[in-house]
Amino acid sequence: MDEMDLKQRTKEFAHRCVKLALELPNGQLGKHISGQLIRCSTSVAANYRASCIAQSKASFISKLSIVLEESDESSFWLEFIIDEQLMKTNLVAPLLNEANELTAIFYASRKTARRKRN
Numbered sequence: 612m613d614e615m616d617l618k619q620r621t622k623e624f625a626h627r628c629v630k631l632a633l634e635l636p637n638g639q640l641g642k643h644i645s646g647q648l649i650r651c652s653t654s655v656a657a658n659y660r661a662s663c664i665a666q667s668k669a670s671f672i673s674k675l676s677i678v679l680e681e682s683d684e685s686s687f688w689l690e691f692i693i694d695e696q697l698m699k700t701n702l703v704a705p706l707l708n709e710a711n712e713l714t715a716i717f718y719a720s721r722k723t724a725r726r727k728r729n
Contacts, residue, residue, distance in 0.1 A: 621656040628652030686710040
């Protein structure tokens with residue numbers, strides 16, 4: 612998967628998370644999770660784009676670390692939606708799987724970048 616593919620994949624992930632978040636119940640918990648999921652999932656896409664234009668290897672690794680944190684946080688909120696039974700698992704599970712895959716990709720990318728830096 613190249614840079615352009617991953618840019619598109621992270622943007623699609625953000626769009627899908629936003630749509631899911633907007634379907635959460637309007638209670639206090641649903642609103643809280645909705646805001647958190649929208650914030651972290653869109654941050655995955657935005658910070659990945661930023662990492663692609665980083666001006667140094669250190670900056671790239673730093674921005675990639677943010678992407679990794681935000682993709683993992685997205686996984687957390689998706690798991691929480693399932694745990695709290697706010698939506699049917701079959702609606703959330705594909706996004707949770709994507710969040711976990713993205714987390715694995717960014718973890719491996721950061722590991723490689725750190726190894727190449729040294």
